[in-house]
Amino acid sequence: MSQVLIGVDAGTTVIKAVAFSLDGEELHHHSLDNAVDSPEPGYAEQSMAATWETTAEVLQEVVDQLDSDDEILSVGVTAQGDGCWLLDEDNEPIRPAILWSDSRANSIVSEWADQGISQEIYDICGGGLFPGSSLTILQWLKDHEPETFAQIGTVFWCKDWLKYKLTDEIVSDPSDMSLPYLDIETVEYEDRVLELAGLESVADALPPITNGDEIIGEVTDTAAERTGIPEGTPVVSGMFDVPASGIGSGASAAGDGSSVVGTTSLNQTILDEPYKGSTPVGITAALGVEGLWARFMASMTGTPNLDWALEEIMAFSQFDLVEMAVGEIPVGSDGIIYHPFLSSAGERAPFSDPNARAQFMGLSQEHTQAHLVRAVYEGISLAMRDCYEHLPYDTDEIFLSGGGANSDFWCQMFADALDASIAVPNGSEFGAQGAAILAGIGVGVYEDLQSAVDRTSSVERSFEPRPEKAQQYDRWYDVYKEAYEATFDVWSHRAEAVDDLEAMRASAASEQPSSVTEEADD
Numbered sequence: 001m002s003q004v005l006i007g008v009d010a011g012t013t014v015i016k017a018v019a020f021s022l023d024g025e026e027l028h029h030h031s032l033d034n035a036v037d038s039p040e041p042g043y044a045e046q047s048m049a050a051t052w053e054t055t056a057e058v059l060q061e062v063v064d065q066l067d068s069d070d071e072i073l074s075v076g077v078t079a080q081g082d083g084c085w086l087l088d089e090d091n092e093p094i095r096p097a098i099l100w101s102d103s104r105a106n107s108i109v110s111e112w113a114d115q116g117i118s119q120e121i122y123d124i125c126g127g128g129l130f131p132g133s134s135l136t137i138l139q140w141l142k143d144h145e146p147e148t149f150a151q152i153g154t155v156f157w158c159k160d161w162l163k164y165k166l167t168d169e170i171v172s173d174p175s176d177m178s179l180p181y182l183d184i185e186t187v188e189y190e191d192r193v194l195e196l197a198g199l200e201s202v203a204d205a206l207p208p209i210t211n212g213d214e215i216i217g218e219v220t221d222t223a224a225e226r227t228g229i230p231e232g233t234p235v236v237s238g239m240f241d242v243p244a245s246g247i248g249s250g251a252s253a254a255g256d257g258s259s260v261v262g263t264t265s266l267n268q269t270i271l272d273e274p275y276k277g278s279t280p281v282g283i284t285a286a287l288g289v290e291g292l293w294a295r296f297m298a299s300m301t302g303t304p305n306l307d308w309a310l311e312e313i314m315a316f317s318q319f320d321l322v323e324m325a326v327g328e329i330p331v332g333s334d335g336i337i338y339h340p341f342l343s344s345a346g347e348r349a350p351f352s353d354p355n356a357r358a359q360f361m362g363l364s365q366e367h368t369q370a371h372l373v374r375a376v377y378e379g380i381s382l383a384m385r386d387c388y389e390h391l392p393y394d395t396d397e398i399f400l401s402g403g404g405a406n407s408d409f410w411c412q413m414f415a416d417a418l419d420a421s422i423a424v425p426n427g428s429e430f431g432a433q434g435a436a437i438l439a440g441i442g443v444g445v446y447e448d449l450q451s452a453v454d455r456t457s458s459v460e461r462s463f464e465p466r467p468e469k470a471q472q473y474d475r476w477y478d479v480y481k482e483a484y485e486a487t488f489d490v491w492s493h494r495a496e497a498v499d500d501l502e503a504m505r506a507s508a509a510s511e512q513p514s515s516v517t518e519e520a521d522d
Contacts, residue, residue: 001069002027005439006062006229007248007432009241010055010079010158012036012099012263017058018432019066022445024456026427030061037096042103042344044132048085048093051158052165056226063228074234074443075166075219076435079158081240082179084137087154087161091170094151097158100132101300103345105140106354112136113352117196118280124193126184126276126284126295130348135180135197142199155205159238166227167217167235170207174288175239177209184274184293187286210237211288213441213449236442241431242266243287243294248434249399249425252453254292257395257420259384260430261302261404265340267387268296275392281352282390289438290449297349297387302380303403305340305358309376313369323409326374331416331472333371335362338379339484350390355491361483377410381417382473382480388418397421401430411461416469417477426460433457 004019004027016031032054037045082100087093098104109131112118118129129136134155142149157176164170174187183190194200210216215234224231238244242260246268251258254272259265271293274284282297314322339359341347346354360375398420404410405424415422427433437452446452
C-alpha cells in the first residue's frame with residue numbers, strides 16, 4: 001500500500017490531476033483540454049459547469065490508475081488566477097466565467113488610471129489592475145450586464161469553484177483574494193477597495209478566507225461518486241497557479257525566484273514581508289503560509305509568441321532545426337528588436353497598457369526568417385528580465401518551469417539575458433505539485449513548507465550565464481526597454497485610429513444597401 005497526495009491544476013486551457021508519492025514522485029497523471037470561448041473579439045470565457053466536469057473526469061482517471069489499497073491522504077487544488085467566477089444566492093453559476101485574458105474592460109482600466117483610482121487601490125493591495133482583473137470585470141458587468149450583476153451571491157476564482165464542488169464549502173485563500181480585495185499588510189478585506197470602484201454592493205459576496213495549507217472541508221458523497229476520491233478525504237484551501245507553481249518547482253524561502261514560461265510569462269520572488277513599490281504594476285500576493293508573500297510580474301503572453309512565429313514566419317517546423325538556425329545568429333539578432341506584447345488585452349507587467357501590441361523594430365532587407373524568430377526568442381527573454389528588473393529580487397538562481405524550460409537553447413539564453421543561474425527542476429506538473437505539497441502540510445505529512453520542498457523537489461538541469469553574452473544582453477536590454485517606452489503614445493494613437501477606421505467602415509457598410517436599392521429601382 002502507498003500513501004499518495006492528489007494535486008489538481010486547472011489551467012486556462014488544460015486541466016491536470018496528478019497523484020504524487022510523499023517524496024514528490026509523479027505516480028499517475030491525466031489531463032484534458034478545457035475550451036476557452038470567445039463569443040466576441042477580445043472576449044475569453046469558460047463554462048463553469050464544463051470546468052468542473054473536466055476536473056472530475058481527470059480526477060477519476062487518476063484514481064482509476066491507483067492500486068486498490070493505495071491511500072489518498074489529501075487533495076490540493078490550484079488553478080488560473082484573476083478573472084471573475086460568480087455564483088448566485090443558490091450557489092449556481094450565473095454566467096460563464098470571464099477569464100484573466102479577457103479584454104472587454106480595457107476602457108475601464110484606462111478610465112480608472114486617469115482618475116487615480118488604480119493608484120489608490122494599488123496602494124492598498126499592492127496589485128496593478130488590468131482588463132482581466134476581477135474588479136474591472138465586475139464594473140463591466142455592472143455597466144453592461146446589470147441583470148447578471150444583480151444576481152451575484154459569491155465572487156471567487158476557479159480553484160474556489162472546484163473546491164466548492166468537491167466539499168460544498170465556499171472559501172478562498174489569501175493569494176487569490178489579494179487580487180485585489182485585501183490590504184496586503186494586514187491580509188484582511190479592505191472596504192476602501194470596493195468604495196473606490198463604486199462596487200460596495202458586492203462586499204457580502206466575498207467569501208471567507210482560509211490559509212492555503214489549511215483543510216477547508218472533506219470530499220462529499222456526491223463528489224466522491226463523480227471523481228472516485230473517497231468520501232471524507234480532506235481538501236486544503238490552496239493557492240492560485242503562480243505561487244503554487246513556484247512552490248512546486250522549489251521556490252519556498254524569502255529571496256527565491258521562479259519563472260513559468262508558458263501561456264503567460266510568470267516571474268516571481270518570495271518575500272518575508274509585503275512589498276508594493278510606487279508604480280501600479282505587478283502584484284503582491286499574500287501566500288497565507290508561514291508569513292510569506294510573493295511579488296510577481298506576469299506578462300500577458302509567453303510561449304504563444306514563439307508558436308505564432310514558428311507558424312507564420314519560419315519555413316520549416318522541426319524544432320531542433322529551428323533552434324540550430326537561430327543559434328547561429330548573434331545576440332541582438334543583428335539589430336532586430338521584438339516586443340512580445342501579443343495579447344489583445346495589451347500588457348500588464350512590468351507596465352500596464354491595454355493598447356500595447358507586439359512589434360518588430362530594426363528590420364532591413366538583409367534580415368531572414370531566422371533573424372525574426374531569433375528576435376522573438378530574445379524578446380520573450382528580455383521581457384522576463386524586464387519583469388525581474390522591477391521585482392525586489394536579489395537571488396542569483398531562478399527555478400524555471402513551463403514549456404520554455406524544455407529547450408536547452410532557450411534556458412541558456414534566459415541565463416545569459418538575466419545574468420542568473422537557471423535551475424530546471426525534476427518533474428513536469430509543478431502547479432499540481434505545489435497544490436499537493438500544501439495538501440500534505442494540511443494533513444501533517446510535512447512539518448512545514450521548507451521541509452516539504454526539500455523532500456519533494458530536486459534540480460534536473462542547470463544553466464550558468466556566460467559573462468560575455470550577459471554583457472551583450474545588458475546593452476541590448478537597454479535598447480529593448482527604450483524602444484517600447486518610446487512607443488507608448490503611438491500605441492494609444494494606433495488604438496484610436498483603429499476605432500476610427502472601424503467606425504468609417506461601419507458607416508460605409510450601412511450606406512451600401514440604400515444605394516443598391518436605388519440602382520435597382522432605376
